[in-house]
Amino acid sequence: MSLWNKIIDWLERRISLNEFISFITSFGIFYTHIPPDKPVKEAIKDAMETISPSYARWPYMLGIITFLLFLIQVVTGVLLLFFYVPSIDKAYESTVTIIRDRPFGFFIFNIHHWTAILLICVVLFRLGRFIYDKVFSPPREIFWILGFLIFIFVILEYITGIPLPMDAQAGWLSYRIFEIFNPAPFLGVLNRVLFGAIKFGDVFILRNYILHVFVFPLVVFFLFYIHFLSVRKVGLSYGKMSLKSPFPGYFFEILITIFITFGVVFTLATLFPRAIFQEFVPYKNYTQFKVPFFLLFFDFLRDKLPLTLYSIIFTLFIILPFFLPWIDRSAPVPLIKKPVAFILYFGGLLIIIVISVMGLRV
Amino acid sequence: MMDLFFTIFLITVSPDSTKCFLCHSEIRAQYKNSVHYSEEIICSDCHGGNSFTTDMKKAHGGNFIGIPGKRKILKVCSNCHSSADKMAPYGVPFNQEALYLMSAHGKLLLKGKNIQNIPVCSDCHDYHDVRKVSDKYSPANKMNIHKTCGVCHESEEKKYKNSIHYYYLIQKGDLSSPTCIDCHGSHGAYPPGYKDIDKICGKCHQLVRKYFISGIHYKPFIETGLKECEACHGNHEVKEKSLELWDRTCTGCHSEKEEAIRVSQEIKIFLKETYESYEEANEWVKKIEKIPLEVVDLKNRLEDARIDMEANLGITHLFSVEEVKKEIEKYKGVFDDVKHEAVYKFKLFQTRYLLIPILWFMIFVTIFLIIEVRRGVKKE
Numbered sequence: 001m002s003l004w005n006k007i008i009d010w011l012e013r014r015i016s017l018n019e020f021i022s023f024i025t026s027f028g029i030f031y032t033h034i035p036p037d038k039p040v041k042e043a044i045k046d047a048m049e050t051i052s053p054s055y056a057r058w059p060y061m062l063g064i065i066t067f068l069l070f071l072i073q074v075v076t077g078v079l080l081l082f083f084y085v086p087s088i089d090k091a092y093e094s095t096v097t098i099i100r101d102r103p104f105g106f107f108i109f110n111i112h113h114w115t116a117i118l119l120i121c122v123v124l125f126r127l128g129r130f131i132y133d134k135v136f137s138p139p140r141e142i143f144w145i146l147g148f149l150i151f152i153f154v155i156l157e158y159i160t161g162i163p164l165p166m167d168a169q170a171g172w173l174s175y176r177i178f179e180i181f182n183p184a185p186f187l188g189v190l191n192r193v194l195f196g197a198i199k200f201g202d203v204f205i206l207r208n209y210i211l212h213v214f215v216f217p218l219v220v221f222f223l224f225y226i227h228f229l230s231v232r233k234v235g236l237s238y239g240k241m242s243l244k245s246p247f248p249g250y251f252f253e254i255l256i257t258i259f260i261t262f263g264v265v266f267t268l269a270t271l272f273p274r275a276i277f278q279e280f281v282p283y284k285n286y287t288q289f290k291v292p293f294f295l296l297f298f299d300f301l302r303d304k305l306p307l308t309l310y311s312i313i314f315t316l317f318i319i320l321p322f323f324l325p326w327i328d329r330s331a332p333v334p335l336i337k338k339p340v341a342f343i344l345y346f347g348g349l350l351i352i353i354v355i356s357v358m359g360l361r362v
Numbered sequence: 363m364m365d366l367f368f369t370i371f372l373i374t375v376s377p378d379s380t381k382c383f384l385c386h387s388e389i390r391a392q393y394k395n396s397v398h399y400s401e402e403i404i405c406s407d408c409h410g411g412n413s414f415t416t417d418m419k420k421a422h423g424g425n426f427i428g429i430p431g432k433r434k435i436l437k438v439c440s441n442c443h444s445s446a447d448k449m450a451p452y453g454v455p456f457n458q459e460a461l462y463l464m465s466a467h468g469k470l471l472l473k474g475k476n477i478q479n480i481p482v483c484s485d486c487h488d489y490h491d492v493r494k495v496s497d498k499y500s501p502a503n504k505m506n507i508h509k510t511c512g513v514c515h516e517s518e519e520k521k522y523k524n525s526i527h528y529y530y531l532i533q534k535g536d537l538s539s540p541t542c543i544d545c546h547g548s549h550g551a552y553p554p555g556y557k558d559i560d561k562i563c564g565k566c567h568q569l570v571r572k573y574f575i576s577g578i579h580y581k582p583f584i585e586t587g588l589k590e591c592e593a594c595h596g597n598h599e600v601k602e603k604s605l606e607l608w609d610r611t612c613t614g615c616h617s618e619k620e621e622a623i624r625v626s627q628e629i630k631i632f633l634k635e636t637y638e639s640y641e642e643a644n645e646w647v648k649k650i651e652k653i654p655l656e657v658v659d660l661k662n663r664l665e666d667a668r669i670d671m672e673a674n675l676g677i678t679h680l681f682s683v684e685e686v687k688k689e690i691e692k693y694k695g696v697f698d699d700v701k702h703e704a705v706y707k708f709k710l711f712q713t714r715y716l717l718i719p720i721l722w723f724m725i726f727v728t729i730f731l732i733i734e735v736r737r738g739v740k741k742e
Contacts, residue, residue: 096654099653099654100653100654100655100656101656106653106714248736248739249736249739249740252732252733252735252736255732256729256732259725259728259729260725260729262725263721263722263725266717266718266721267718267721267722270714270715270717270718271715271718273653275652275653276651276652276653276654277652
């Protein structure tokens with residue numbers, strides 16, 4: 001018995017290795033559950049021989065990339081935590097110190113910034129793809145609901161991260177985002193309970209900080225876990241099913257995906273770093289800073305519509321998508337083959353895009 | 363017993379116990395805001411009569427003067443304000459009456475024509491509502507003086523409101539910026555003669571005055587009766603210094619073919635270049651600050667040089683190209699240095715773009731290796 005086997009054997013007698021491996025591989029590595037009653041090696045071998053579509057192939061890889069970007073956020077976020085000080089006096093100074101003076105601080109900060117943007121883009125794109133392929137027909141409604149929940153929490157993660165650098169852009173956008181969320185019935189109440197009236201001080205930074213580094217990441221992680229568990233239960237969505245196991249080629253495909261994702265993020269972070277402006281002064285106007293692209297739509301509506309109508313639309317946009325699997329009961333074929341649904345969905349998308357572009361002028 | 367006596371006495375003479383307000387109630391609110399109320403100067407101290415009786419005859423009897431006339435006001439105020447022993451404890455000067463009588467206002471009052479239009483103490487300090495000058499509601503407060511003078515000198519106030527002095531004083535709150543009384547005097551207000559303008563402006567712009575007096579313009583200005591600083595910069599409507607001034611004012615006296623115009627244009631072009639190099643350096647510093655790179659040193663050098671240069675720009679009043687270049691060139695040098703250092707820092711920063719092709723090369727090599735290994739695994 002080799003040393004490696006001895007270690008495995010030793011560990012297996014003391015901890016439930018199968019469950020542990022089942023847990024860590026549930027995040028997009030093994031397609032199937034690893035039964036706890038078999039010896040670990042055998043169980044892994046069985047799992048690798050299960051016939052399934054490769055996760056690392058288009059379009060399934062959008063899920064993997066989402067999780068990968070989330071992991072990059074966790075790693076860079078933890079590195080930033082070592083030097084960031086969540087207080088109104090030190091936040092700006094410590095952010096500048098991180099980017100300017102700490103080794104690799106520039107890259108870590110900007111990778112964190114760009115990954116956040118990419119994460120929202122990929123999650124949005126993934127929701128689009130769910131609609132296009134009609135992934136949410138039974139029994140995969142849960143994919144859509146979880147995907148949409150992940151989208152909401154990733155956005156919350158993004159907007160709680162916005163005030164943390166405390167430069168002019170950060171401070172101004174906190175005001176603007178507060179304005180967008182405040183009239184909405186549920187989120188507005190939550191917003192007011194958590195933040196009260198917006199008043200820049202240690203407590204404001206601390207609340208955003210706790211939500212950004214602790215609460216929302218945990219929620220997103222939990223949602224990912226549930227999502228991967230549901231994939232294990234109901235299987236990946238429709239597509240070409242190969243008749244053999246994707247392993248071990250699948251490992252290599254995941255590795256390639258990781259390298260290319262990192263390369264893209266690094267390139268964007270280096271070429272287009274987030275500019276750090278002067279320290280925020282609460283009584284000044286910084287109208288040159290626009291809200292993030294995914295809030296432009298609501299920014300425009302808030303500006304032009306009566307507040308009650310706006311809050312109703314805002315609430316519908318958050319609540320209605322959860323019921324989409326029950327609203328849209330058309331056949332599970334690509335959207336292009338269903339002209340009415342195609343016109344409805346793309347018309348809606350086009351309206352949102354046009355209004356968002358108009359929102360740039362608000 | 364003595365205590366009781368003093369208590370009753372103090373209550374009796376306190377301004378709140380005067381009986382005048384029983385009839386003149388509308389004055390009470392104004393009087394209560396005044397410094398005279400807090401210092402217990404009561405009605406009868408200015409108007410005479412008796413303030414502590416409800417009998418109208420007694421109240422308006424004796425030395426009662428009623429509403430004093432313009433000349434009487436001067437007397438009433440100077441009763442206390444020209445008395446050294448009364449004013450010294452407050453640190454208030456007691457020469458105001460003497461100054462006023464020597465001023466243009468005072469002389470007109472003494473001449474005695476149309477004295478209703480001539481300001482006396484109460485026109486600038488108010489009468490019942492006399493406040494300390496430091497009180498922001500006092501019409502004699504520095505921030506309100508232009509309005510107080512503007513009651514009579516309306517056109518001057520209008521011009522002053524367009525001036526750089528007004529901008530800094532009222533809009534920026536810079537109390538070192540002058541208002542009417544800083545140039546003309548307050549109690550001893552007098553319009554300056556054409557030979558005195560350099561002295562008045564020189565109270566603040568000392569270096570400029572020094573250069574102007576030793577420059578080539580001083581003598582001819584005095585000889586021809588030109589109003590020194592005012593001739594180019596104006597008086598009440600003084601604008602911020604600008605390069606455009608070089609084009610506008612010189613041609614007022616010099617014809618375009620003269621040597622003087624060539625010299626002024628040369629100085630103007632040199633100053634323009636200096637300002638441009640400051641702007642360029644400033645833009646570069648702002649640009650690299652946003653990355654952010656370390657700019658504290660560059661910023662300090664740039665601002666120190668700019669402030670120093672602004673202070674020394676008075677040398678242009680010598681109207682000598684050599685002198686101006688000698689003085690200002692060193693600041694231009696600092697601006698150029700700062701710009702070059704900022705550009706160097708930015709280029710050094712840009713070297714990290716090199717990491718991108720290196721990273722992608724490594725990624726492609728790794729992917730190639732992964733594919734090779736995969737092929738090997740497949741064959742097995």
